[in-house]
Amino acid sequence: MKILGKLPGPASWLRFIVQNPWKIIVAISLITLFFAIQIPKLRFETSIYDLTIEDLPQTQEYEAFKKEFGCEEIILVVVRTEDVFRPATFETIRELAQRLSEIEGVRQVISLPGIRKAMDVTEKWKLEDFKKIISPITLFERNIVSVDGKTCVISLILEDIREKGRVIDTVDALIEKRKHAATLYQIGMPIVSKALADFTEKDFLSLPVITFSIILFMLFVFFRNIRGILIPSGSVLIALTWTFGLMALTRTPLSLLAMIVPIFLIAVGTAYCMYIFPQYTYAVRETTTPKEAAIATFQRIGFPTSLAVMTTTIGLGSLLINKIHEIRAFALFSCVGILFMLVIILTLLPAILGMLPFPKEKPSTASSKPKLLDRILDAIIHINLHHQKIALPVIALIGLLGILGLTRIQVETNPVDFFKESTPVARHFKDICRDMAGSFPINVVVDSGKDGFFEDPANLKTIDQLQAFLSTLKGWTKPFPLMTISSW
Numbered sequence: 001m002k003i004l005g006k007l008p009g010p011a012s013w014l015r016f017i018v019q020n021p022w023k024i025i026v027a028i029s030l031i032t033l034f035f036a037i038q039i040p041k042l043r044f045e046t047s048i049y050d051l052t053i054e055d056l057p058q059t060q061e062y063e064a065f066k067k068e069f070g071c072e073e074i075i076l077v078v079v080r081t082e083d084v085f086r087p088a089t090f091e092t093i094r095e096l097a098q099r100l101s102e103i104e105g106v107r108q109v110i111s112l113p114g115i116r117k118a119m120d121v122t123e124k125w126k127l128e129d130f131k132k133i134i135s136p137i138t139l140f141e142r143n144i145v146s147v148d149g150k151t152c153v154i155s156l157i158l159e160d161i162r163e164k165g166r167v168i169d170t171v172d173a174l175i176e177k178r179k180h181a182a183t184l185y186q187i188g189m190p191i192v193s194k195a196l197a198d199f200t201e202k203d204f205l206s207l208p209v210i211t212f213s214i215i216l217f218m219l220f221v222f223f224r225n226i227r228g229i230l231i232p233s234g235s236v237l238i239a240l241t242w243t244f245g246l247m248a249l250t251r252t253p254l255s256l257l258a259m260i261v262p263i264f265l266i267a268v269g270t271a272y273c274m275y276i277f278p279q280y281t282y283a284v285r286e287t288t289t290p291k292e293a294a295i296a297t298f299q300r301i302g303f304p305t306s307l308a309v310m311t312t313t314i315g316l317g318s319l320l321i322n323k324i325h326e327i328r329a330f331a332l333f334s335c336v337g338i339l340f341m342l343v344i345i346l347t348l349l350p351a352i353l354g355m356l357p358f359p360k361e362k363p364s365t366a367s368s369k370p371k372l373l374d375r376i377l378d379a380i381i382h383i384n385l386h387h388q389k390i391a392l393p394v395i396a397l398i399g400l401l402g403i404l405g406l407t408r409i410q411v412e413t414n415p416v417d418f419f420k421e422s423t424p425v426a427r428h429f430k431d432i433c434r435d436m437a438g439s440f441p442i443n444v445v446v447d448s449g450k451d452g453f454f455e456d457p458a459n460l461k462t463i464d465q466l467q468a469f470l471s472t473l474k475g476w477t478k479p480f481p482l483m484t485i486s487s488w
Contacts, residue, residue, distance in 0.1 A: 014298055017347060018291045018354035028348050032238050035245025042244060044201045045253035073164070073190055075171060077154040078432055080183035084112065084145060084152045085131045092181045097154050099174050105167040110155040112144060146435040153436055164190040165197075187428045192415050195425045200259050208262040212236075215270050223277075227356060232273035235344045236266050243337035257330040264334055268312065269341045275305050276349060284358055294354035302346060309342040444470070 017024050077100065081089050094113035101109040116130050117123075125133075131149070134140050145152040156171070158164060168190060175184040212233070219229045240262055247254070276297060283296035316338070319331035383391050419426045446466065453459055 014295045014302075014350055017350045018294050021351035021355045024347050024351040028238065028344070032241050035242045035249070038245040038248040039241070041248040041251075043253050044197055044204075045255060073158045073188070075156040075158065075168070075186050075188040075190055076432065076436075077156065077171065077175065077184065077186050078151065078428070078436070079154065080151050081181070082150060084149055085127050087127060089182060090127055092178060093152065093154065096174060096178055100154060100156055100171065103156075103167055103170050105159050105164065106156050107159045108157040110144070110157070112152050115140070115144065142435070142437045148435070151435045153432075158190065165194055168194050185424070185428050185431075187425070187432055189415075191428075192425055195423070196256060196415065196418065199419075200254070200256050204254060204259045204262070207259070208240075208266060211263050211266050215266060219270075225359070227359075228277065231276075231349065231352065232270050235273055235341065235348065236269040238344055238348070239269055239337055239341040240265055242340045243333055246336060247333055252329060252333070255326045255329065257326045258333065260330065261333055261337060265337045265341065268338065272305060272309065272341060272345060273349070275301055275308070276345070276353075280353060290356055290358060291354040293358070294350045297353065298346065298350045305345060306342060309338055313338050 077096070079089075079093055079096075083089065084093065090113065093111060097109050097111035097113055100106060115134070116125065119125075119133070120130065134145075141147060143153075144155075156167075158167065168186070171186050175186065178184060215236075216229060216233055219232060223229060243261065243265065247258070252258075279301045280293060280297045283293040283300075287293040287296055313335045316331050316334045320328050322328055322331070416426055416429045421427070444466065446463065448454065448459070454463075
């Protein structure tokens with residue numbers, strides 16, 4: 001069979017590739033090297049607020065709130081001890097609050113010692129006197145100090161800064177030096193965001209390696225030869241290098257959703273490479289040289305593979321109309337990665353297959369002992385063809401169960417539920433909810449539309465009525481009037 005003669009139409013690019021394999025390999029290698037150099041510039045940037053929608057009314061209201069009252073993000077430093085009003089312990093809390101107030105990025109600190117200083121202008125109160133005075137004040141109960149007096153919080157109201165990691169690390173350092181005096185930890189939305197970033201970075205560096213190792217093992221089980229392992233895995237690695245090199249080049253940070261991209265590319269890219277080998281095995285039987293086999297393979301498989309890639313790209317591309325920026329970034333680079341994979345399959349693979357000699361045992365048309373995978377597939381085909389009265393009802397039942405399962409899907413937006421219960425973030429969140437009012441504030445803004453409206457004590461009844469109503473809501477732990485922590 002003469003394949004390398006004149007090849008009309010689309011086959012001309014195949015002839016060029018198989019006749020000039022080293023040009024293709026060198027070009028792919030240079031492109032890969034260029035993108036690989038960019039990868040060290042990748043940065044991680046994960047925040048809960050990355051999942052917000054910019055043009056929603058709620059987002060605009062939130063931005064207006066921050067302009068009026070400042071940033072509402074709070075870090076709570078929790079102090080657990082036998083008695084927070086013990087002089088030595090109270091002094092430790094006072095000194096810690098003072099040091100916390102000096103951290104750059106902290107706008108205001110609310111603490112028991114700070115409240116005492118504001119109330120006791122004469123500085124003559126004893127701690128017992130201060131404890132008796134604030135005990136009847138329900139505003140402080142569980143917001144500042146627990147009912148039993150064994151737990152209190154130091155509230156750090158932050159400046160409106162995007163990167164809060166430095167503040168969190170400084171707080172950790174101050175806490176670590178004082179853990180001998182009491183049980184101390186910090187909790188709040190900034191802590192949750194940082195934990196998400198840390199876990200995302202850790203998973204990004206470990207999960208792709210685990211996934212890739214499993215894929216390599218499966219390739220070894222099914223092919224038992226070097227080319228069956230190296231060609232798919234090498235192609236996927238090149239596509240990953242191009243994709244993340246492009247992310248670094250465009251200064252696109254790795255976010256919570258971007259972590260899915262390498263897993264997705266490894267799985268889907270390997271599957272696309274698998275389309276090639278059965279056709280190549282068939283082409284080897286019909287041809288006399290590796291170049292002829294490579295051309296015959298990609299003449300038959302090039303269009304179906306391209307079509308499969310395009311349909312996947314269209315499906316992912318539909319996410320580009322999503323209003324959340326992080327979802328659009330995930331969709332964009334997933335599509336780019338898949339298209340990179342197609343370029344590699346249609347250029348590098350025919351060049352390599354055209355250079356490699358035929359397998360030592362050239363496949364023949366004669367039947368041989370079927371492999372494990374062949375036996376499994378044969379069994380499935382046999383059931384589908386000869387036991388349709390059983391197979392079709394089973395398939396229908398599985399589909400029905402899936403449809404019923406759709407009605408039980410729940411949307412969960414609590415970021416703490418993203419973590420395992422054994423993680424410090426989850427443990428601390430549940431711990432603070434036991435004796436204190438929790439760590440996730442919800443801000444309710446009351447706008448009268450009139451200047452000086454709330455300077456009239458009579459109008460403050462509106463706030464009191466609102467607080468009473470909020471106290472009745474399920475999931476609301478403790479109303480804390482905003483006026484106590486912001487200027488008005």
